[in-house]
Amino acid sequence: MNKCPQYIVDYMHEYLDGDIQREQELELKNHLQSCTDCQQHMHELSDSIAFIKSATHISAPPNLEIGVMARLPKPKQHVGIQK
Amino acid sequence: MDALINKRIKQVLKGDQSAFSDIVSHYQHSLYQVCYRMLGNRQEAEDIAQEAFVRAYMNLHTFDQKRKFSTWLYRIATNLCIDRLRKKKPDYYLDAEVAGTEGLNMYSQIAADEPLPEAELEKMELQERIQYEISRLPEKYRVVVVLKYIEELSLQEISEVLDMPLGTVKTRLHRGREALRKQLNSL
Numbered sequence: 001m002n003k004c005p006q007y008i009v010d011y012m013h014e015y016l017d018g019d020i021q022r023e024q025e026l027e028l029k030n031h032l033q034s035c036t037d038c039q040q041h042m043h044e045l046s047d048s049i050a051f052i053k054s055a056t057h058i059s060a061p062p063n064l065e066i067g068v069m070a071r072l073p074k075p076k077q078h079v080g081i082q083k
Numbered sequence: 084m085d086a087l088i089n090k091r092i093k094q095v096l097k098g099d100q101s102a103f104s105d106i107v108s109h110y111q112h113s114l115y116q117v118c119y120r121m122l123g124n125r126q127e128a129e130d131i132a133q134e135a136f137v138r139a140y141m142n143l144h145t146f147d148q149k150r151k152f153s154t155w156l157y158r159i160a161t162n163l164c165i166d167r168l169r170k171k172k173p174d175y176y177l178d179a180e181v182a183g184t185e186g187l188n189m190y191s192q193i194a195a196d197e198p199l200p201e202a203e204l205e206k207m208e209l210q211e212r213i214q215y216e217i218s219r220l221p222e223k224y225r226v227v228v229v230l231k232y233i234e235e236l237s238l239q240e241i242s243e244v245l246d247m248p249l250g251t252v253k254t255r256l257h258r259g260r261e262a263l264r265k266q267l268n269s270l
Contacts, residue, residue: 060114
């Protein structure tokens, strides 16, 4: 369907990772201005990221810390001393 | 913060077990979150997050204090999550042909792995839908997507967590984004 070269899609990802070279970025932008298929592709990628980033922050359940401390092996040097 | 954590690590190594609770308290939310996003189940996430802290405690003497403690913790937790996901999988190969069914393989038999019908997806709440889409990502893409976009780690940090070259992390993130794009735009 999309007959554009693969490197254009690679540039999109490099752009999204923030590690695209200046020249390649210009080439990508020029291409996007003239190609609606690639524009669409780029939008869908950005939307996918925004979608994942809209996940709400999840907190640990209240007893996680107590649970961990209870699962730790008993410290050897204190065995038998506690009252 | 790192200075305080390193101080607590030293205390634990000297035998003061109670100092470990500050470490748990500081990292519990990010560690639980990564487990929940990977596993998609609160009970399992709690179990695995706790297990990760216990393993960190047991292996604390092997931690190099010149490195970032969170990276080391994330590594323990993501390894445990991936192990758990692999154990849940049936132990046959999905693309193996089913005996006596010429050409049929397991993929064509497992209805649960097929995408939900559009009407079902529309009923989902946004947050439920986000978790559903994350859980549909193959695990090797899921882990980089979660670390990058939920935990907001840098690519360099992800490569340290997963003990994987930076180039591999980038490739997996690229493929993960493409997989997500396809999932979200297939309707």
